[in-house]
Amino acid sequence: MKRKLLIGLALLLIFIGINVAFINNLKNLPYANYYILLLAINIDLLALVVVTSIVLRKLIKVYLGRRRNILRRKLANILFLYLFIPLLLLNVVSIVVVLQSTKTYLSSKTRALSASAERxxxxxxxxxxxxxxxxxxxxxxxxxxxxxxxxxxxxxxxxxxxxxxxxxxxxxxxxxxxxxxxxxxxxxxxxxxxxxxxxxxxxxxxxxxxxxxxxVKTRDIITGIFVFFIVLVSLITLLATVWLSMLVARHISEPIERLSDKAMRIARGNLDVEVTEEKTGDEIEELSRAFIKMKGNLKRIYEELRRERDLLGRLLDTLPVGVLFVSSKGEMRSNSTFVELFGKDIDIEETLKRIREDKNFRLEHIKGIDGDIYLVEDISSIVLAERFKTWQEAVKRIAHEIKNPLTPIKLNLERLNKYAQRGDFSDEKFVELTKLILKEIDRISELINQFKHLSPSRELKLEEVSLKNLLLDVQKLYASAGINIKVNGEKRVKGDVALLKEVFYNLINNSLEWGADEITINIREDSLDYIDNGKGIPQEETENVFIPYYSSNPKGMGLGLAVVKKVIEDHGWSIRTLPSEKGAHFLIEFKSRN
Known part of the structure; x- marks a missing residue:
């Protein structure tokens, strides 16, 4: 309200100022009817203000309003320029001609004539x-x-x-x-x-x-009134031009706008939208017919795609393989097998990381245009079968290892029995045969003791120990073995010193068996890396090396790494093998991964 009052006051002051200026010029007219002339001027000014306000309101509404009907606005602009620019030039030329004519008619000669008449x-x-x-x-x-x-x-x-x-x-x-x-x-x-x-x-x-x-004195007043009139006519022409341009543009653009609205609704998935044919008798009518035909084709194609999608979805749900699709926008879709394995609301990166690290799953990644496809196969039954087969081999080997010493024991006992039956029994033969029997019995006892290490019965004697100092003590025992052991880093842990030394004895002995002459041990805050330059571990053997009595070395018993894994897990840690281009690489994590 206050703003409108200020605007009205400003217009009133402008009105008064213009009237005062006109009065100063009119007072020199001896026979002029001031009131009639002033009324005419004020009416012109009022009409000029009203028309200017209407024109500005229309222009603001058209060009500064909501950004809609862009095509209509462009057409209106083109029509407006085609219509108004010639009229504007005509009005400008008219004003220039009027001003020049009055100056020519009331020139210096006319002024001289007036002065001569007065003289x-x-x-x-x-x-x-x-x-x-x-x-x-x-x-x-x-x-x-x-x-x-x-x-x-x-x-x-x-x-x-x-x-x-x-x-x-x-x-x-x-x-x-x-x-x-x-x-x-x-x-x-x-x-x-x-x-x-x-x-x-x-x-x-x-x-x-x-x-x-x-x-002569009223020339400027007369010229001003005429210019006022021309400007007023120009503004009225401008208003009419804008209105006519919008009318014609709306007539042309409305059918296209209706088609555009229907196209947007179809783009949002509404293929049941009703599209009527535009009866314009021109290219727009042809466009509407083509649009209706296109909409029918799209609906038919969409129905076919939906049926194929449902069929593909049912096929994917029946597959025993988990299928995960991650779009480029991060959206996720999966089949029922994947949901059964890992759940519905999951963290994609964490789940994929867990799948890659879990040997019970086989992951295949297919790079697509719109996203990535992950195929996850549960191979736990296959791994279990392989492990069962490995255990079978281990049991056979254990039986064989136990049977080997039993055979000479049986033979020697039979010999003792024969000697006793024949009475040909001397102390020397008895001592010789009993030594052989005791040797084989010790061999069986050693085999049993090694097996007992897989499940130690005694409690851990935990104490704070420096891993670096412990490894340096172990290093001294292998100083003459021809192997270079490097220890980097330091960490203090709570552990059983004797069992931890046995862990590294077994690891170093395993490296020596496979021809390593250099070992690097890197100690970090949360893990330890054990790396050698020996023959290494094949990728397919990484899960089997920790199985008791499994060994690809003919000279080995297959118990060393099994003991290592058991001791590490008894401390609450974890151990696993990592891929390495040369040699073996074991990673001990002080915080258990399980």
């Missing part, structure tokens, strides 16, 4: 005054000489009146002048007739001079 009028008036002065001098001289008859004979003298007193000089009447002649003893009024024809011509000439002068 002639002034000279004639002064000539009349000098004529009166001459009559006054003649009358005074003749009256003083008492020559009344001579004075009466003058044609211009109408009468001579004696008066006791005369207190004026010259008195002008409608048709004559009265001269006051003062003598010593009395006064006389001498009436002199006017030259009426000369006075009439002088008066008309003077009025003409004044009119020309006033006309």
């Amino acid at each position: 002639v009028y002034k000279n004639l008036y002064e000539s009349e005054l000098s004529r009166i002065e001459r009559f006054k001098s003649i009358s005074y001289a003749l009256l003083r000489a008492n020559q009344f008859d001579e004075l009466n004979r003058i044609k211009e003298i109408e009468s001579i009146i004696r008066v006791p007193k005369c207190d004026f000089d010259v008195s002008e009447g409608e048709f004559n002048y009265t001269l006051c002649i003062k003598l010593d003893d009395a006064g006389y009024k001498v009436v002199v007739s006017k030259d009426l024809s000369l006075i009439r011509d002088v008066s008309e000439f003077g009025e003409l001079a004044l009119d020309v002068r006033a006309f």
Whole structure:
């Protein structure tokens, strides 16, 4: 409200200022009707303000409103420019012609004519005054000489009146002048007739001079009124042009806008939208027919794709392989097998990392255009079968290892029995045979003790120990074995010193068995890397190396790494093999991964 009041006050002040300026120019017009002219000017100004406001409102609404109907706005702009620019040029030329015409018509010659007329009028008036002065001098001289008859004979003298007193000089009447002649003893009024024809011509000439002068002075006012009128007509033309442009543009663009709206709804998935054919009789009608045909084709294709998608979905759900699709936008879709294996709401990166690290799953990655496809196969049954097969081999080997010493024991006992039956039994033979039997029994006992290490019965004797110092102690025992052991880093842990040394004894012995001559041990805050330059572990054997009595080395028993894994897990840690281009690589993590 306050803003509108300020705008109204500003318009009122502008109105008053313009009126004052016009009054200052109009006051020099001797016969102008100020009120009528001022009313006309104010009406022009009011109309100009109203039309300007309407035009500005329309332009703001059209060009600064909501960004809709862009095609209609473009068409309206083109039509507006085609229509208004010629009219604008015509109005500008009209204003220039009017200004130049008034300047030419009321040029310096017209101003000079006005000035000359004023000078002639002034000279004639002064000539009349000098004529009166001459009559006054003649009358005074003749009256003083008492020559009344001579004075009466003058044609211009109408009468001579004696008066006791005369207190004026010259008195002008409608048709004559009265001269006051003062003598010593009395006064006389001498009436002199006017030259009426000369006075009439002088008066008309003077009025003409004044009119020309006033006309010259009001040139700017007349020009301004005419310019006001042209500007008013221009604004009305502008308003009509905008309205006509919008009308024509709407007539052209409305069918296209309706088709565009239907296209947007179809793009959002609504293929049941009703599209009516536009009856315009031109290319727009052809466009609408093509659009209706395209919509029918899209609906048919969409139905076929939906049926194929449902069929593909049912096929994927029946597959025993988990299928995960991750789009380029991060959206995730999976089949029922994948959901059964890992759940529905999962962290994609964490789940894929877990799948890659879990040997019970086989992961295949297919790179697509719109995203990535992951095929996850549960091979736990295959791994279990392989492990069962490995255990079978281990049990056979254990049985074989136990059977080997039992055979000589049986043979030696049979020999003792024969010697006893024959009575051919000497102390030397008895000692010899018992030594052989005890040797094989010790061999069986050693085999059993190694197997017992897989599940130690005693509790861990935990104490704080420096891993670096422990490894340096182990390093000293292998100083003469021809192997270079490097220890990097430091960490203090709580562990059983004897069992931890046994862990590294087994690891180093395993490296020596496979021909390593250099071992690097890197100690970090949360893990330990054991790396050698030996033969290494094949990728397919990484899960089997920790199985008891599994060994690809003919000289090994397959218990060393099994003991290592058991001791590490008893400490709450974990151990696993990592891929390595050369040699074996074991990773001990101090915080268990399980």
